[in-house]
Amino acid sequence: MSTDAPRFPFCASEALAEGCHRKLKMTFEGREEECLLIRFGGICYAYINRCVHMPRPLDCEKDLVFDHSGRYLRCSMHGIVYTPETGTSVSTMCEGEKLRPVSIYEENGEIGIADWRVSAISPVLPVDAGPS
Numbered sequence: 192m193s194t195d196a197p198r199f200p201f202c203a204s205e206a207l208a209e210g211c212h213r214k215l216k217m218t219f220e221g222r223e224e225e226c227l228l229i230r231f232g233g234i235c236y237a238y239i240n241r242c243v244h245m246p247r248p249l250d251c252e253k254d255l256v257f258d259h260s261g262r263y264l265r266c267s268m269h270g271i272v273y274t275p276e277t278g279t280s281v282s283t284m285c286e287g288e289k290l291r292p293v294s295i296y297e298e299n300g301e302i303g304i305a306d307w308r309v310s311a312i313s314p315v316l317p318v319d320a321g322p323s
């Protein structure tokens with residue numbers, strides 16, 4: 192595990208409520224990537240925000256990553272559904288393929304990134320203003 196990885200604090204624990212998500216930008220393996228932080232069953236998980244089907248963010252069509260049941264993550268492009276705990280597709284399409292996990296910590300009321308592959312993060316993404 193990456194317990195000794197450099198830590199990049201991101202937000203307070205209460206800023207990520209159950210069934211919600213937050214996003215950040217990070218330098219991951221030398222490339223800029225978007226990271227999705229979610230809370231499910233009280234636990235925080237993080238994944239690179241890229242669907243296994245096509246290189247699209249899960250929230251590319253809607254600003255949602257959980258499905259209507261709140262039990263699964265769902266790509267808004269073509270609807271692949273993932274288990275929040277493992278990021279595994281449980282849809283027929285791309286069944287068993289996984290979102291790429293990112294190591295995080297939650298300690299003393301703080302959530303952050305602690306992953307050797309990450310060299311920098313940027314705070315909360317600005318709200319996407321969409322095409323002008």
Ligand code: FES
Pocket residue numbers: 242243244245246247266267268269270271
């Ligand atoms: S791009 Fe995500 S389901 Fe197709």
